[in-house]
Amino acid sequence: MDRAEVIQEILDNLRRIFQAINEYSRNAEKETGLTGPQLWAIKLLDETAPMRVSQLAEAMFLHPATVVGIIDRLENKGLVTRIRSQEDRRAVDLHLTQAGEDMAAQAPEVAQSMLIHGLNLLPAAEFHCVGEGMKHMVRLLGVEHLTPRPLRG
Amino acid sequence: MDRAEVIQEILDNLRRIFQAINEYSRNAEKETGLTGPQLWAIKLLDETAPMRVSQLAEAMFLHPATVVGIIDRLENKGLVTRIRSQEDRRAVDLHLTQAGEDMAAQAPEVAQSMLIHGLNLLPAAEFHCVGEGMKHMVRLLGVEHLTPRPLRG
DNA sequence: TATAAATTATTTGTATAGCAAATAATTTGT
DNA sequence: ACAAATTATTTGCTATACAAATAATTTATA
Incomplete structure (x- = not known):
């Protein structure tokens, strides 16, 4: 698997994360009305x-x-x-x-809870990788300084 | 920095990525009308x-x-x-x-282009970390199987 | 102090997005 | 030949979203 393929995979995974968060929050909308x-x-x-x-x-x-x-x-x-x-x-x-x-x-914050829970259970090496990986993504987008606002759907 | 803090940081960075993509795509909307x-x-x-x-x-x-x-x-x-x-x-x-x-x-796909370009320049170890990190996030959300749809604003 | 300027929330008007239910036209199944 | 399903549209409703105008109040200035 060459680098171009991995990049494609990374983008696909980013899209999946986007989609997951949007869908979980849509569920929250349905539950709360x-x-x-x-x-x-x-x-x-x-x-x-x-x-x-x-x-x-x-x-x-x-x-x-x-x-x-x-x-x-x-x-x-x-x-x-x-x-x-x-x-x-x-x-x-x-x-x-x-x-x-x-x-x-x-009102549930399903995606958030899943991530917090899952990250807590992750072995140290993998956990470290997630942290570093996200840091790189943020840097590549040039938004390290951005004040994070809540995830919404 | 303990694990709880790193988790907070990861979530913050995820929010930054979200925000960045939304803002870049809002710019695309303005440019195209x-x-x-x-x-x-x-x-x-x-x-x-x-x-x-x-x-x-x-x-x-x-x-x-x-x-x-x-x-x-x-x-x-x-x-x-x-x-x-x-x-x-x-x-x-x-x-x-x-x-x-x-x-x-x-119509520009700014965020996408920045990521593709930046990922290409990343040293192998860091690059690997990003790929693995994203894979973990997707798994924690339970959406490995999801067909990725385009990032939108 | 009186009055002009700025601030704060609201109203008004317009456009877009989004869904459900009903409708019209056509195709498919019996 | 006729019933049932499919395809796009129309109609009616609600929610976002913004700009511009308005009303009420506060702050600044002459």
Whole structure:
């Protein structure tokens, strides 16, 4: 197997990983009844609530107007509440309701869990290889410095 | 650095790769003026035209009704033509126009190219590590058998 | 202090994507 | 010849996504 073939295989495997993560997260969407962006917003709010609309928009790399719609739908489902800020009455603090927190806790991160679990069981040599391999890929793409954002579907 | 930290790092790097591919493909969208799905359809048609609507829908894992809309917009832009099949007059053969082929050729696959180029220059030991590392990741996700589909944004 | 400028969230308008169900045209099976 | 299946499309609905305009408020400036 020459190098060109191995490169093809590496790219194929990268595509498989992509696909797997997308499909697992699609399952999460079906289980929760939420869309991808809605689930993403919930997860972010679960990490760092309260958040303002502009702050959430920035974290999601979306236009604030888009986030307003997403929050509207989450509010209708009783997962998020808007509370006008006392210090700055232009601003709105977004909070998760109890149901929202339950949803965030329940929503599975299947791919992530599988990787964490599997990596833990890997023999040292293989484990080391995975770590180094990923580091190389990141370097080749020139994105070592990138702040990683959550995997989404 | 203990194993938990390395696992965190691996996940972070996976997120960086995801993000990089998404961003590079978003750039491709801006350059071409096409959306992600439109670009994806063009690429698939470029590989294997003529294709039927149902065939393209299957390849894109989308509902045929969705693909009809995408093809409508590509037809309006003069990139795709619909030709009623002679053998089966229910069916429609999708072709790329010259402009469509030009678009497919011009549309950059930046991330892919960077990886191919970079992997080629990698010393043998590191190269081997990348290949093995990716193989492990795929195995941990249980998707060795998955037919890889093109990376998209 | 009064007023201009900037900020924050929202509304409005437009386009795309996505699915399910119904429909029309055609082909295949009986 | 007629029923059943197939193929693309239409229709109706929802969710994203952005830009531009708007309203409310705060900050800066004259």
